[in-house]
Amino acid sequence: MHIFKPALVLVFLIGISACKKKDSNTYEVVDTSSYGDNLNKDKSKSNIEFHSILSTNLFQKPSSINELSRTDRVMQSCGDKSLINEVIISNYMNSANVKLPSRKMMTDSTERFIEETFIRFFIRRPTEAEKTWFTNFINANKSNPNFRPELVYTAFAASDEYMFY
């Protein structure tokens, strides 16, 4: 009888711990795209990578290899890469084929414009601080008729972050 009692207790314990009701929960998660942040962008784009990506962003089509090689040589011929990028960007902006959002879209749907611009150029969403700063900046410049999406795109394309991946 003394031997039988512990065995019975053991069987009882195994029984209550093994038998568990299976929960079947459903979480209503919305599908969403995942974007990184700017913390890990520590590799500098080569001249050719930079302009290949830039022309795709601005014209929605890639440049020819001849054009990329030519632009690479021009970039090498100038000591201030940031400056020469700005000149090349403004050269692109003079093209009739550049694809830009309208000024109305920028001012009427500012939040969407900011988000899309960050994703287009930086492959990430803006932080709340960035969103707030740009919203305020665009609103503050609404009365300036020269302030248009082209200038915002120029600033993004000429930024340090755009030179890294």
Added chain:
Amino acid sequence: MKRREFVIKSATLAAGGMVLPYILPSGRLFARTNAPKADHVVFVMFGGGLRQQDSILQRYLADSQGYNVEGNILYNMLEGAAPASKIAYGITPSGQPNGSQPIPKILSQSLQKQGTIFQEMRAISGGHYGGWNSLITGSRVEGQGLKVRPMNPTIFEYARRFGGYKATDVWFIGNTISNSIPLLNSSKHPDFGLQYGANFFAPGITFGGDGYAALSNAKIYHPQEELEPVYKMKNFLDNTFNIKKGDMPGIRNTDDEKTQIKEFIANTFQRQSSGLLPMPPVSGGDGSTIGYAAEVLRVFKPKLLVVNLSNIDGCHSNFTGYLQAMHRADHAMGFLWNYIQTQIPEMSGKTIMTFVPECGRNLQHNPIQDENDWYGYDHGDSNSLRVFGGMVGQNVPSNLLVGNETNPVGKVTDMALTIADILGFKDEVKAAGLVDFESMSLFDRI
């Protein structure tokens, strides 16, 4: 006042009185360590490998091709009669033999008459990149790799750090983007680097066909209405990204300097199409590089401009072309000095121009013959370490020859200290301890 309090206050005031005068408007902590000799320096790396026998020794074909014809083909730089026969160093008029017409002299007085020539200097390296590095850094370039920025600070970085100059005060004009020339505007030294680097153009590319296609149609934005918001947004984005110093892909100009350079690029294309750029009468190749350097001088009046020439290096396979390139480079030098003196009042009489090649050429020829059956010369032997140099301008002794074949005076590594001496920060460069320990300012060699 107690004695102790009085002593402390007096000591504090005395210390402050000693330090404060040295905090200069440029942000420099210390005043220049020597009095500047001139306000501007133009340094021509008269290069590509200049053989001592054919240049300063004026032996023309006598020491190279076995013809007993001597003479001076660098008559803007040096005194001496031109060769009397076998004229092949000039330009080629239509229907005439190649190089048969010498280019007329530009300067009424040669640079030798106006300044000081070091007839026999020593190069550090028989190769181009080592030579350029030694000229630009003043160091012995041991361990310097190809296709990487100089290990030791360049004279541009010394000038910006110790002279307190902004980026548009310091320029490097290269004749090409090949041979790592674009890397010479700054070193990778951790205490200096791109933050103190020079503005750089390779005009043959920047303002040639490639540059025309990529840059000439650029919009000129309104500085306040358009550029200001662009820079505000860019600066905000850059601050949130916070690029590390070592990751900078190029030098940095301020927003105002950028606007100035953008205008320069746009105006240069316009002046180019109108034929208004200041080019030497006989241009092309190195001559064009000098012309664009003159345009940078005209617009920016920089404190320091270094320009590199290298058409002379065709000597590997074309001795006739080498003679012509040497003669044209002399012509371009004469033009540049004349242009500074007559067309840029802000620099006239306040500038010193220095010149020296990065290396010489071999004593013995190689087996390659050109159209005249003249042999080519490579570089790399001990004769390649024989070079000459000089300087001209404010505070430079005139009509002075220093050293000779049996008594070499000066090294190519002297150039960094010479420029630092001219602009007034020689002791700081020396104190940095990164130049050749045997180097001296050429002024101290006289």
